[in-house]
Amino acid sequence: MSWKLPDIVSPSGDIFRQALRRQTELTKPPGSLGRLENLAARLAAMQGSGRPSLERIWISVFAGDHGVAEEGVSAFPQSVTREMCRVFTAGGAAISVLARQIGAVLEVVDAGVAGPLASPGLVDARAGNGTANFTRQPAMSEAQRDRALAAGAEAVSRAKRYGALLFIGGEMGIANTTSAAALACALLGVGPERLAGPGTGLDGAGIRHKCEVIETALRVHGEALRDPAEILRHLGGFEIAALTGAYLAAAAASLPVLVDGFITTVAALLAVRMHPVCAEWFLYAHRSAEPGHRLVLEALGAEPLIDLGMRLGEGSGAAVVVPLLRAACALHNEMATFAEAGVSGG
Known part of the structure; x- marks a missing residue:
């Protein structure tokens, strides 16, 4: 698989204005549906x-x-990544349940789990056997980074062939909140104490250790953290790179994206830093309980739709929001206008 930064154009301004005008004609006070x-x-x-x-x-x-x-930055062993992939494909994970509830197609993509997985239904798009320890060396090579970005683009191609009207990206990877926090530190120029959180369940001492690990990584890579692609290569994960590639490819394919929580929002920030126009194709589902999420959302100028204290990942928060988006579409499409209903005041 090869990857290059795609061309991206903005959504239709004319249709946006027409849709807003229709909202003023529907049988309701202006702005009453918020x-x-x-x-x-x-x-x-x-x-x-x-x-x-x-x-x-x-x-x-x-x-x-x-x-x-x-470096001991997670409350769970790395083997959980492999185990959860099997739970996903077997249909027993939270995102599996939610995908069934909303009638979505769910695929699980091995972007680089430590050791190949022989799990039925798993998409093989491996960039390596896990990333390197970024406290000592870059997390991945340029070729691995580009392979992972391309894995995300390939997922969008499958979505488009299916006829998808909305793309949701989820993630799984023990220690990926450490990678996401490190990436956000480099992208935003702030310290890890503002971005690192409990992840899978660290206590106060564990969070302080996570901050120390991130500080070490930022110091080790220093001036190499020049641009988003290099920041991703030095501090990222294969699944975060795949998310970034998917978001860019979705925007290029005019496919709306519903962004999930902390890790996926960091991937969205990477995508926006690589190609700012892609931001116009993103909706943000929820505000994660992971403390760094708020800062990343602010950097994107994003206002999430709900805040339920979720921090599971997997794309679960985004899946929960889909019925709300469907309600918005149904109201827009099916409500009568003042003229149609013969109501005065339109």
């Missing part, structure tokens, strides 16, 4: 249709392992 009105208009513009629809949804969960797990 953010649902703008959501429907944005989805209409992204889909290039005055009647947005979310009948077909695609979820890709990317899995990868992290060499930095050697």
